[in-house]
Amino acid sequence: MFWLTAAALAGVAQAQMQMGSLSMLRFGCAQTVIDRIDPLVDPGKIPSPHVHQVVGGDAFNATMASTDISKLAKCTSCTFSEDFSNYWTAAIYYKASNGSYKRIPQMPNQQIGDSNGGLTVYYTAMGKGSSTAFKPGFRMFSGDAARRVPSGFGKNMQSCYRCFPGVNFQGNTMSPCMDPKIDSEGFPKTPCPGGIRSSVIFPLCWDGKNLDSPNHIDHVAHPESGPASFAVTTAKCPASHPVKIPQVHLEIVWDTRNFASIKEDWSADGSKQPLVLSSGDETGYGQHGDYVFGWEGDTLQRAMDNSCFGPTCPKGNLKTQTFAAANKCTVKSAVHEEYDAWVDHLPGLDNMGNMPM
Numbered sequence: 345m346f347w348l349t350a351a352a353l354a355g356v357a358q359a360q361m362q363m364g365s366l367s368m369l370r371f372g373c374a375q376t377v378i379d380r381i382d383p384l385v386d387p388g389k390i391p392s393p394h395v396h397q398v399v400g401g402d403a404f405n406a407t408m409a410s411t412d413i414s415k416l417a418k419c420t421s422c423t424f425s426e427d428f429s430n431y432w433t434a435a436i437y438y439k440a441s442n443g444s445y446k447r448i449p450q451m452p453n454q455q456i457g458d459s460n461g462g463l464t465v466y467y468t469a470m471g472k473g474s475s476t477a478f479k480p481g482f483r484m485f486s487g488d489a490a491r492r493v494p495s496g497f498g499k500n501m502q503s504c505y506r507c508f509p510g511v512n513f514q515g516n517t518m519s520p521c522m523d524p525k526i527d528s529e530g531f532p533k534t535p536c537p538g539g540i541r542s543s544v545i546f547p548l549c550w551d552g553k554n555l556d557s558p559n560h561i562d563h564v565a566h567p568e569s570g571p572a573s574f575a576v577t578t579a580k581c582p583a584s585h586p587v588k589i590p591q592v593h594l595e596i597v598w599d600t601r602n603f604a605s606i607k608e609d610w611s612a613d614g615s616k617q618p619l620v621l622s623s624g625d626e627t628g629y630g631q632h633g634d635y636v637f638g639w640e641g642d643t644l645q646r647a648m649d650n651s652c653f654g655p656t657c658p659k660g661n662l663k664t665q666t667f668a669a670a671n672k673c674t675v676k677s678a679v680h681e682e683y684d685a686w687v688d689h690l691p692g693l694d695n696m697g698n699m700p701m
Contacts, residue, residue: 369467372456373399373422380679383408391679395622399462401428412480413638419673425665428638435622451599454513460671466593469648477645478637485560486546487632500571502545503631508538520574531628533614535604544633546592549581
């Protein structure tokens with residue numbers, strides 16, 4: 345299954361769905377806000393150290409209580425209108441040869457629809473009774489913002505970048521993180537004329553008790569056999585974290601089409617490239633994702649138990665909305681900074697990539 349094309353993977357998923365063995369939601373969430381706050385890692389801090397791009401419910405704030413978020417939000421930027429969760433990642437900037445920076449905007453993912461940027465969310469489980477949906481107040485983190493070297497997970501890496509060689513998602517034929525030619529755990533070493541797709545995969549196992557942990561990681565874990573690849577959810581969980589949870593996977597497509605022609609910022613041997621995460625990471629290995637659960641009632645459990653596939657869930661009786669509605673769900677930035685123009689340093693960092701004293 346690892347090396348199937350995207351079309352073949354969809355065919356397998358549909359066949360398994362018909363047999364009642366797989367649930368895989370895949371849906372888009374438009375951009376809610378670009379801001380320098382982080383209620384998970386730096387709660388209450390305005391501003392937080394680096395810029396994030398955020399999607400989901402409008403309850404997103406610098407401080408989010410460990411409670412039922414669905415009761416606090418009034419709208420969501422996701423097409424499943426009962427998903428008031430929040431999902432966010434670091435932004436990616438382009439660093440020009442003159443030392444200035446420009447935030448690379450997001451664009452709609454393949455087969456998603458007319459979203460205002462944002463990202464694509466996957467929830468995968470092996471059908472009824474195979475996983476336990478998250479509880480109100482649940483939150484988690486995937487990745488390591490301080491990492492500057494490969495994780496050592498090989499094809500089971502939990503984050504990667506896909507460098508599209510041409511427009512319209514050219515070359516998108518293999519499962520996420522599985523293409524040896526255009527996928528990499530660190531930033532691509534060549535220009536990407538069709539855009540760059542980031543993937544962030546979250547752990548699959550939960551301790552069954554704690555809705556969070558001090559580092560937002562320890563209450564969840566990978567299976568006994570190690571990190572699980574995209575849509576592979578059958579591995580056994582360790583005794584310390586015995587409860588299987590849905591696999592959450594985020595995809596963000598960064599619109600590098602207007603930057604790929606600037607050849608002088610790339611070197612032929614790959615030793616120089618102009619991409620940098622908003623955290624100051626020029627390697628890309630520090631890519632990470634944050635998640636605060638906010639599905640209404642038992643909607644996510646119904647989706648995982650009823651072999652739902654793609655952007656709708658008729659068996660689970662889940663409600664959806666158009667992007668015309670989802671795009672309207674936004675929140676105001678808490679930090680008033682320039683996030684779209686060329687700037688002389690990354691917001692929150694000095695010209696050397698360090699937090700000012």
